[in-house]
Amino acid sequence: MSPLYEGSGVVASDATRTQQILPSPQPSEPYVASNATSSPKPTTISRRSLPVNATPGFLGSTSYAAVFEESQDAIITDIECDSTRPPRDLCVEIETADTEMINEGARVLSRFCELFPALSETYHQGQPPETVVALSPVMFACADAVRNLLKHLVQMPERQRSYHQLSRDIFYNTATRYIPADMTNHKKMSQFFTEPLRWEAVGIATIVWGPGCLGTGMLPGESYDIGPGKEPVSRALFGKTMVLNGSSCASFCEELGYLNDLLVWLIYENGLSTSNVYGDSNYLTWRRLGDSSSAIFAMGLHQDIKPSKDLPFFLVEVRKLIFARAYYTDKELGTFLGRPPRISQRYCICHMPLDLSAEEVGLESSELERAVSGLDPNGWNQAGKTTGATTTRAMLINSLFREEILELSLGPIDATTLTARADDISRRQEHAWTLFPPHLMEWRKGLLSAAKFPTGYLYLDRLYNNFLLQRTLVKFTRQAPTQLLHAARQMLITVLEGVSIRVTSSVDNNDMAWMVCIFGLPAGATLALDLLYQHQNPGGHKRYASLSRSETIQNLSVLTSSLGWIYKEGDGNFDLCSNARRVLQDILDHVLAPPELAAADPQRMHGEEPNETSNVDVSSSFVAGAGTDGLSGDLPWFDNDYNYLDNDFWMNLAEQLPDLGPS
Numbered sequence: 001m002s003p004l005y006e007g008s009g010v011v012a013s014d015a016t017r018t019q020q021i022l023p024s025p026q027p028s029e030p031y032v033a034s035n036a037t038s039s040p041k042p043t044t045i046s047r048r049s050l051p052v053n054a055t056p057g058f059l060g061s062t063s064y065a066a067v068f069e070e071s072q073d074a075i076i077t078d079i080e081c082d083s084t085r086p087p088r089d090l091c092v093e094i095e096t097a098d099t100e101m102i103n104e105g106a107r108v109l110s111r112f113c114e115l116f117p118a119l120s121e122t123y124h125q126g127q128p129p130e131t132v133v134a135l136s137p138v139m140f141a142c143a144d145a146v147r148n149l150l151k152h153l154v155q156m157p158e159r160q161r162s163y164h165q166l167s168r169d170i171f172y173n174t175a176t177r178y179i180p181a182d183m184t185n186h187k188k189m190s191q192f193f194t195e196p197l198r199w200e201a202v203g204i205a206t207i208v209w210g211p212g213c214l215g216t217g218m219l220p221g222e223s224y225d226i227g228p229g230k231e232p233v234s235r236a237l238f239g240k241t242m243v244l245n246g247s248s249c250a251s252f253c254e255e256l257g258y259l260n261d262l263l264v265w266l267i268y269e270n271g272l273s274t275s276n277v278y279g280d281s282n283y284l285t286w287r288r289l290g291d292s293s294s295a296i297f298a299m300g301l302h303q304d305i306k307p308s309k310d311l312p313f314f315l316v317e318v319r320k321l322i323f324a325r326a327y328y329t330d331k332e333l334g335t336f337l338g339r340p341p342r343i344s345q346r347y348c349i350c351h352m353p354l355d356l357s358a359e360e361v362g363l364e365s366s367e368l369e370r371a372v373s374g375l376d377p378n379g380w381n382q383a384g385k386t387t388g389a390t391t392t393r394a395m396l397i398n399s400l401f402r403e404e405i406l407e408l409s410l411g412p413i414d415a416t417t418l419t420a421r422a423d424d425i426s427r428r429q430e431h432a433w434t435l436f437p438p439h440l441m442e443w444r445k446g447l448l449s450a451a452k453f454p455t456g457y458l459y460l461d462r463l464y465n466n467f468l469l470q471r472t473l474v475k476f477t478r479q480a481p482t483q484l485l486h487a488a489r490q491m492l493i494t495v496l497e498g499v500s501i502r503v504t505s506s507v508d509n510n511d512m513a514w515m516v517c518i519f520g521l522p523a524g525a526t527l528a529l530d531l532l533y534q535h536q537n538p539g540g541h542k543r544y545a546s547l548s549r550s551e552t553i554q555n556l557s558v559l560t561s562s563l564g565w566i567y568k569e570g571d572g573n574f575d576l577c578s579n580a581r582r583v584l585q586d587i588l589d590h591v592l593a594p595p596e597l598a599a600a601d602p603q604r605m606h607g608e609e610p611n612e613t614s615n616v617d618v619s620s621s622f623v624a625g626a627g628t629d630g631l632s633g634d635l636p637w638f639d640n641d642y643n644y645l646d647n648d649f650w651m652n653l654a655e656q657l658p659d660l661g662p663s
Contacts, residue, residue: 080623105167116226133388141190146205178260203249210242236570258535268292279572302348320353492523511565
């Protein structure tokens, strides 16, 4: 999955801050390393040594504390009832951190050190300006801190003992209270999480170095040398290790019973990394990104966010960014899997982050005022820049409409109002698109270059909204699929233009591969099935013949070819693309084969021995059960609830086309 930013890319710093990064010594008994002849001495962090803010997180107007909180003015008491933030002086003791918890932290550090040579290879990657967001400088600082720590750690003679002592100390550091009022810029936030080092920062380093980085600068399938006498680490194993370490770091922080802004971002980004490594249809991806939704609500990021004495402008924009990105990803994954979204605008205040660069968000006083005054009344920058905030704002707007479309597609259907509701969504979306800054319309005007790829992604997102609307109308109102087919055609053409950018500019990233999956597959499936039906029913499809058969075949051929190389074996969506490619290739082979060859022996068309059990007529698979009531008999697959992004769809479709034979 790719919301245009995977957190990849760091520019190495020459400054070594090892002494600042190493945790401050804390009063604790020394760790006794285990050996072959003796058991390790049980070592715990005492309950008193780890103070943690006692807070249940955000509590809304129906919560158990709401009555007291809403009646503070009428109650004469010294008790603070604001449940959304912990009292300044209130701390509680957490459960004892046992030896296994410390050991798991040591294992995280050990895995980092084992991969340190590979981390050094990936560390030089740079992040394109249009994907840098408000938290990017903090993320880079965290990765810089962890890298300098590892450089120090790999040189220690008794490394195993160092792992455990360091894990123990990082746990102590991580329990330090987080005070939002102190986070007024990138530098202060970075210092809090890295001087001394906390588990949030260690986890963020996995995002910078991990699966997102694998898609932006290194060739797919590449392995990494980790030292003399050791087997190179494969790209897939490297990504899985980073995901595992990131998940462990997030769990450590959750064990301490609190949330903060960087932890919520870590949980969200780790979900994206999981999708890159394990695939977007994997349950683990669904669960991890569900955790980010839960964290969003627990932090109260779905409610009003305004600057105050306890919440500086910098953190306000960071929180708006986190919510917007999580909201967009929630709708994207819901669409991908055909499942209801988990963050609903019905219960949220969807704040739009200001269109400021990462550097501008960290400004203060007059410099900040000058930067904000340069925005237009709607909050867009007027310099024609496409920054991370620019794309985030546009994606949030598209996603608000996507949620309404998903409600039509996945919710209870009222056929009497469906067309009117769909027309209303389409009209409002078109109007919103006209309010976008001119530089976001460049893809639509045909200005194609690698630098303008984010604008192309936004344009595709808009086309996809229209495609989903048309598909819903065809399914439930029995309207002719003419507009659906034209929407699929435009979406596929735009995807293929994006693929040409990647080929000619040597761009290699997850965004491009994800673009082919989420936009190219549904468009290609729609056109391929229509093409197959035309082939099987040459006289019954004339009213939809405005699409060029030659153009459709050419575009499907390019898409089929692209599915063979956008992902490599071991990538999360590799199986999905492989199955889709095989089915599309079979359909193309079938419609292009000479009629006498296909009719006589469809399996020998592929150079295979005939199989009597699989020699079934294509039309019997698709048209069986199709009625004679108009359109349902013409295009039966448009009536089915197919999910073109589900691996099972392509597997089942292959089973429904046995006479086409495997490619």
